[in-house]
Amino acid sequence: GAVVSQHPSRVICKSGTSVKIECRSLDFQATTMFWYRQFPKQSLMLMATSNEGSKATYEQGVEKDKFLINHASLTLSTLTVTSAHPEDSSFYICSAIRGGGIIETQYFGPGTRLLVL
Amino acid sequence: AQSVTQLGSHVSVSEGALVLLRCNYSSSVPPYLFWYVQYPNQGLQLLLKYTSAATLVKGINGFEAEFKKSETSFHLTKPSAHMSDAAEYFCAVRNERQLTFGSGTQLTVLP
Numbered sequence: 721g722a723v724v725s726q727h728p729s730r731v732i733c734k735s736g737t738s739v740k741i742e743c744r745s746l747d748f749q750a751t752t753m754f755w756y757r758q759f760p761k762q763s764l765m766l767m768a769t770s771n772e773g774s775k776a777t778y779e780q781g782v783e784k785d786k787f788l789i790n791h792a793s794l795t796l797s798t799l800t801v802t803s804a805h806p807e808d809s810s811f812y813i814c815s816a817i818r819g820g821g822i823i824e825t826q827y828f829g830p831g832t833r834l835l836v837l
Numbered sequence: 838a839q840s841v842t843q844l845g846s847h848v849s850v851s852e853g854a855l856v857l858l859r860c861n862y863s864s865s866v867p868p869y870l871f872w873y874v875q876y877p878n879q880g881l882q883l884l885l886k887y888t889s890a891a892t893l894v895k896g897i898n899g900f901e902a903e904f905k906k907s908e909t910s911f912h913l914t915k916p917s918a919h920m921s922d923a924a925e926y927f928c929a930v931r932n933e934r935q936l937t938f939g940s941g942t943q944l945t946v947l948p
Contacts, residue, residue: 815881817934
């Protein structure tokens, strides 16, 4: 099956620092990837759509200058949380689209647990 | 926009019993529907998907779901629960290329 990886799986940082999270599609190319945020005991909330070779599309209420997304290749998207604060602590999950049309399916990474002290 | 509603945030079943997790959808067009499972501190794993072919969809780990247009439902079932099925389950509908998730159902399997 399709495999999506994330790195790191867990990160602890000090308030005010920046953290970069990588999302890779390991065995397929993905022109579109998504970044989600999940708070404890809650569902996934879409943050942004990452498009290879173009700017990301952010959901309403998501600060694009705080959550920088770069999709530089067909297998890699990065999310950088800039000047992180404790309220940014969360579980961040990426997904990558494989296929198109009726067979299009999102495959998810294992998630990155961010703790900002 | 299309949406899904999961009834019951927590479901408990005994090992070997039937698992039934409910999902209802709202859509003005034929929907593409998905069930995902999430184990603690992990990402989501696709269980099965409905893409307007057969109304009864079989997925991994013995799960299946039936698309019922008349009831706008896509409930997830498994005949016999295993302890390893304990996890969070999410129903989702595809909106263009994005997925909109339900609120999730935590399944507990009792020995």
